[in-house]
Amino acid sequence: MLSRSAERLYWLARYMERTENTAKVVSVYMNLLMDLPKGVEMGWQQLLRINGAEAEFYEKYKSAGERNVIRFLLSDESYMGSLFSSLSAARENIRTTRELLPDEAWEQVNELYLFAKNDLETVSNRRSRVLFLKKILEGCQRFSGLLSGYMSHHHPYRFIRLGRNLERADMTSRILDLASLLLSESRSDELRQYETILWMNILTALNALLMYRQHVRSRVKGDDVLSYLLLDKDLPRSVTRCLVEISDCINQLPNNDALSDRVQELEDYVQAIDIREATQLQLRVILDDLQNKLGGLHGHIADNWFSRIMPE
């Protein structure tokens, strides 16, 4: 398969995953705010932190109220990380790799894009926003499902899985980062009372609540949730599971020599994280480091397979 096509499929999957994650995080966050009492110090700006987009946000908007943050994260075409920008980029990548994918894949992404474009303005209203996000989530799931069911699980598919899981691991680490921030020492007693609700919402954001209950079989509490989302080998959105998927893809792709070892190192690094021993501050440093390492892995993947300059 062409290097250029591999790169576009990889990015297609990353952007679709990012679209889904953004929709998921925003809808869970809305839920969380509805559960918390008025006056609890959790504003909309926390959502900007997850995306590391505070600086860019304040260049354009004065205050981080619901309206502005939602506009920025969902519909702002000039912000590359917005849901609509991600979806547009996914569509551009699939438009230029259609020949490798089943017809339905292109139609699915194209339809979703046309829907989003058409309904973009409705997101300022909470009720229509809920419907909008639901449709986006369904559309992204349908896309993953039809690729899994209609497409040979060969090299092109492996690049899709690679992109999807790298993006997913990155998002999970960001969400955990936010959670540990919210649990930092400075939090108020009032927020402390709602800790369980917070953790349940984190699990929901990663579609992990049911699995957590079945697997961990304890009440929902911070350390257990963090460990579960970092270290569980079976949960689709845990960092470890994502790395297992990445490693599996890499090992089946050609010319993978140096990369196998790098993923292994990263897996070892994650397994060695001990949540109970780490302070909140240390945890945040670890998660930051993890995100950098994921970024590094992306760089190696790009150098290895996407580069146009080939060894003779």
Place this chain on the structure above:
Amino acid sequence: MKSIWENYTTENAYDELMYSEFQPRPVSHGLCQYLNSLKKTDIDKRKIAAELAIMEMGITFTVYSDEGNIDRAWPFDIIPRIMDAREWRIIEKGLKQRLTALNCFISDVYGEQHFIKDGKIPSETINSSKNFRKECVGMKPRHNVWANICGTDLVRNKDGVMYVLEDNLRVPSGVSYMLENRVITKRVFPELLQGINILPIDDYPTQLHDMLSSIAPEHIPKPLIAVLTPGIYNSAYFEHAYLAQQMGAQLVEGSDLVVKDDNCVYMRTIEGLEKVDVIYRRIDDDFLDPEVFRKDSALGVPGLMRAWKAGNVALANAPGAGVADDKVVYAYVPEMIRYYLNEEPILPNVPTYLCSNPEHYEYVMAHLAELVVKPANESGGYGMLVGPHATAKEVAAFRKVIQADPRNYIGQPTLAISTAPTLCKGKLEPRHIDLRPFILQGENTFVTAGGLTRVALRKGSLVVNSSQGGGSKDTWIINMEGN
């Protein structure tokens, strides 16, 4: 309720579906009966359904001048154009005959040049053709076929005769729209298609694949086939991707390919370099290889001509094939058929005046306001004059253009090209149409059943090009025998 046929007229041109406002031709009887059974709101619903399908399927084309607007939905009219299979079979034969003769001519031009030596065409006409490539002299592509894919434009005049308007032998486009139009029609009129015996068209990608395999360098049993596109901003990118996908071929851009010292073409893959055997190139000769043609081309592949001349890769269409895609050379096609095949042409040419010929030149200049005048080497309907529709000022300006470069212009009578009922604001109105069948020639010759019908959506307009406000229709070749 008013009829959708109200004020329909067949007076100004031959109508493909109707004898008159009230009487359909036998071949369109089934369609008309069906349309008359629908309520007006039902027809509107079908139209909306078709537009939605086009949006969702992402059938688009690009207009070069639309900056920032990459995709534009493909304008489609849901009322099909219909032709009797008995007539079609004759046209099909004529198209095969024509392309066979054209390929004999191209081989001859780059070979012994008997046609010129026997005085059938002035050598000047060939030598001054922009599309004559001296680099190709002496080449012998497989099966002696240079133009493997041809899109021939046909129009029917008021006399009911089908004429060949031009042969597109460089990188003809539109076949994907032909295929998608049928897909849409099947979605929109499923109940109608069941009762009518329409020839299927969906084997085109298979035929294209077979043809491309047949021209691969010999002794390669399973050639690697690639479609070479100028890239994602090209107006026909949708089609390049569509055909690659339908054939299961690689879609490549120039930067994906490299020609090594062994004069073989390779593509850059995740596993390293992989040899390419056949390239269906959708890039003009000019941009194909900066080593040979335009040096500033970033779209092509340096060394591609070397590889082709060494016989290590097949290019479709072969470089230089465009020499026969010249509106001056066009005038000589009937003579080619007689000369190379010893047959009479089945499909007539439109009478053509060559401005390079002094007598013809005088005639064209004296009759500019009645004629259609076209540049010899443009496509897409650019740079032409439709005399009867032009203002005196436009005619005067065009006169100067011709004077400056007579070799590059031809004149033809303005045909009253045929019409077909087209849905315009809930009513059927006659609109002018043409037909572009696609012909494949490699080891064998294949013609699509019908082709792409293009329609000039603007009232009275004769220009059907999509870049100039044209749309398209599904084309039905109906087998009446056994009905």
